[in-house]
Amino acid sequence: MMPYIQGRSASIPDIYAPYREIVDSVFLRKGDIGFLTIDESLATEGKPHRGQRAQYARALHTEAGRDPNKIYYGWGGGWGKAPHRVTLDRGVRILLANNLDESCAVWDGEHEDTSPDGDIGHAAAQYPYRDATFLRAGDVHEIGILTPHESLPVPRDFNRQFLRIISSGVHGREEYFTRNPLVPFN
Numbered sequence: 001m002m003p004y005i006q007g008r009s010a011s012i013p014d015i016y017a018p019y020r021e022i023v024d025s026v027f028l029r030k031g032d033i034g035f036l037t038i039d040e041s042l043a044t045e046g047k048p049h050r051g052q053r054a055q056y057a058r059a060l061h062t063e064a065g066r067d068p069n070k071i072y073y074g075w076g077g078g079w080g081k082a083p084h085r086v087t088l089d090r091g092v093r094i095l096l097a098n099n100l101d102e103s104c105a106v107w108d109g110e111h112e113d114t115s116p117d118g119d120i121g122h123a124a125a126q127y128p129y130r131d132a133t134f135l136r137a138g139d140v141h142e143i144g145i146l147t148p149h150e151s152l153p154v155p156r157d158f159n160r161q162f163l164r165i166i167s168s169g170v171h172g173r174e175e176y177f178t179r180n181p182l183v184p185f186n
Helices: 014-025 121-126
Strands: 002-005 033-043 059-061 073-075 086-088 093-098 104-106 141-144 149-151 158-166
Touching: 014 033, 059 121, 093 104
Parallel strands: none
Antiparallel strands: 002 033, 033 158, 059 149, 073 086, 093 141, 093 158, 104 149
C-alpha cells in the first residue's frame, strides 16, 4: 500500500508509470490522499490468488478486521497479529480491479463479525456463489471495508495484475507499506 493523491498520476513514482492512465481516471475522491496497491504475480492453477492467509476452506474476507471488544476497524498487523498498527474509518471505500475474469467474487452487503484480520471463512454458508458478483477483467468494483469478497481458485497459471485503491480515512502504517517520496505520509 502506497499513499498517493487520488486522480493525480504525478503523485506516483516513475516506477509505476504504466499505471498512470488508470490513476488519472480511476479514483474515489480526486485530490484526497488515497492508498494504492499494485500486485503483479503468478496465480497458480487451482488456488486462490490472494488466499494464502485464509484460515478456512474459502478465502472469504473483508478488508478490515475487528476485535469484538474494540471499537475500531483494523487492517494489517501481520494478518491477525495484534495490535493493529493501521486503523480505518468506518466509511472508507475501496476500488478493486484485476486482469483475470471471475477470480474474485463480491457480495452485496456488510459482515461485521470478522476475525481481527478480516477472515470470514467461518460464515461461508451465508455467501453462496449464486448470490455473488464475479469481477471481470478490467472492471472496477467499489466496496466498503466490511464487504464480503473472496479470492477464487484460478483455472490456469496466469500472470495476474491486481489493483486496489483505498480512500482517505486510513490512520497509521505498516512497515511493509511502500514509501512514496512524492507524498509523505506518517
